[in-house]
Amino acid sequence: MSGVEVQGIRKSFGGAPVLDDVAMRFAEGRFTSLLGPSGSGKTTLLRIIGGFEAPDAGTVTIGGADVTHTPLWKRRIGMVFQSYALFPHMSVADNVAYGLHRQGIRGAAARAEVARALALVELEGFDARRPKQLSGGQQQRVALARAIVTKPRVLLLDEPLSALDRRLRQTMQVELRRIQRDSGLTTIFVTHDQEEALTLSDRVAILDGGRIVQEGPPAEVYERPATRFAATFLGDANLFAGTVRDGAVATPSGPLRSEAPLPAEGAPATLAVRPEKVLPLPAGAAEPAGFNAVDATLRQTVYAGATSTLLLATRDGDPVKCFCQSRDAPALEPGAALRLAWSPTHTLVLGG
C-alpha cells in the first residue's frame, strides 16, 4: 500500500495563500500528473507531500499512514529535482549508492543495486563519471536512478524534463513511463506541458488558484472539462456564452444544443467545443442532422504540416478555431464565408 492522500492542505507564504484546502488521492502504482499555470502551487504541493515543506493545515498520508509530521528523511520518497541536484563531488555510482548507504546497504549488495538501477536507465558503463561529465539527459537519468534505487514508496518528479530539448524530452517521456510501469511506483509528476501530461499519465489533476479544479483520467478531463479554466488550460476551446431557452442556449450565433444537462431556463450558460471537433463546411451547406451550426468568416489558415488551424470569426466577431487535417482543409482565401458544424455530443456545458 503506497497510495498518497492529501486532505485539507493549506499553505501560505508571507500571508499570500498558495494552497487552499487541497484534497486529492494519488492511487497506488498510478502515474498522476499535476498540471497548472505557473505559480499555481504545483511545486509547493509536491514539496509538502515529500516533506520538504510543512503545510499550515491538513494531513498527508502515504500508504494509509499519516506522515504529516514525519521528517523528510524518514518518509522514503524518491524525488527528482528540476535541477537534478546531483552531488557534484561524487561519481555517478556514488550518487546512486548514496541512498543505499543511508539504509545500511553497502559493499557488493549496494554495487549490485546500483548496477541494476543504472541498467534500468540505460547508463551502464558511466559509473565512474562525474555529473559534470554528463549531458543533460544523462544527468536526468542518474537523478532518476538515484531516486528509485532505494525503492521509495512514492516517486515525485518536479518538471524533470523541462530542461531538455524536444527530441530528448520525447525519448525521456517514453523511458520514464517504461521505468514507472516496470517498477510499479506511485508517481506524481509536475509539469506545465499539457501534451506531456495527457500522453504520460494514468490520471491528471489540474491545479488553479490553490485548489484542484478537476481530476481524472486524461481523456475524461480533456473531453469533459468541468470549468472554463479546465477547458481552456488543457487544450483549446471555442466558447459560446448565452442564455438557456427552450432546452438550448441562445447565443448571438443562434441556438446551440448540448447532450449534457443545461442550467435552469433563463440562466446564463457557457458552451464549449474543442477545435478538432468542429467540421468546416462550405457556406450554405446543410449540416448533418441534429448538429449545431454557426456561420463564420475565415480570417487566416495556419499551416503546420500534417494539420492546419483555421482561425475564423463568428457573425459577432468572436474568434473561433477549427483544427483539421491539411488534406481536408478547404482551399479558401481569408474573408471567405464558411459554415461550422459539430455534434451536441461534443458540446460541453461549463461551470465556473
Add this chain to the structure above:
Amino acid sequence: MIWLGRAILALVLLFLYAPIAVMVLMGFNASDLYALPFVPTLHWFSELAGNDRLIAASRNSVLVALVTAVVATALGTLAALALSRRSFRGKSLLRLLLLPPIAIPWLITGTAMLVFFYWTGIGRGLHAMILGHVALAIPYVVLVVGTGLASLRADLEEAAMSLGATPFGAFRSVTLPLLAPSLVAAALFAFAVSLDQFVVSYFLAAPGVTTLPVEIYTSIRKGFTPEINAVSTILLGASVALFLVFAGLTRIGGERERR
C-alpha cells in the same frame, strides 16, 4: 602611451619588491652594516637560533595564529551558515555588523580593545591577543565561507535528506566536502590575519610576552641587526607558502573551472 604604462608598472613592481629582495639578500650577507660586496653566509640564521626572545615571540605568533585560525573558522562558518540558510530576526542587522570591522583601522580597533579588555578584567597577554585576533578574523571567514556557500545549491542537502540522510548527515556528506576548499581558504586567511597582525598585538601584548611583529618592532628601536632580516625572511617564506596554498584553493589568478 603604452610604454608609459609599462614604465609605471615596472616602477610599481620595483618599489614593491626591491626592498623585500634587498632584505632577503642581506639576511644572507656577512656584513652587519649592509656593506657590499655580498658575502654569503648563514651566520645570522644561526645567531637567530640563539636569540631566545625572537624564538619565543615566533612561537607565540604561530600559536596565536593557529588558535585564531581554528576558532575564527569555526565561529565564522557557523555565522555564514546561519546567514545563508536560516531566516531569523536581526539577520540583516547581523550581516551589516559583521563586515565593517574590515574597514575600521586596526589602530582604532586595537585601542578600543585595550580599553575594553582593561575594563572587563580580561587584561593583556596571549589570551587577549587570541580574543582580539579571532574578532578581527571572523569577518574575513564569513566573507570567504559565505561566498563558497552561495555557490552551493540548497537543493543538494534536500536531495540527500530525501534519500534518507539526517540534516546533520546531509551537511557532513554533501555540504562539508563541497565547502572544504572555502573552509581551508578561510582558515589560512584567518591564520595570515593573525600572523601579520601588529597594531592590535602591540596594544594587547603583556610585558615579556609578545608576538614576532611586536618583537621585531621593539628590537629595531633598540638597534638593528641582520637577525631581523633572517627572521623576516623566514616569515616571508611562510606567508608566500600560505598565499600559494590559498590561491590554489580559491583559484585566484586562474581560470580553471569552478568545482
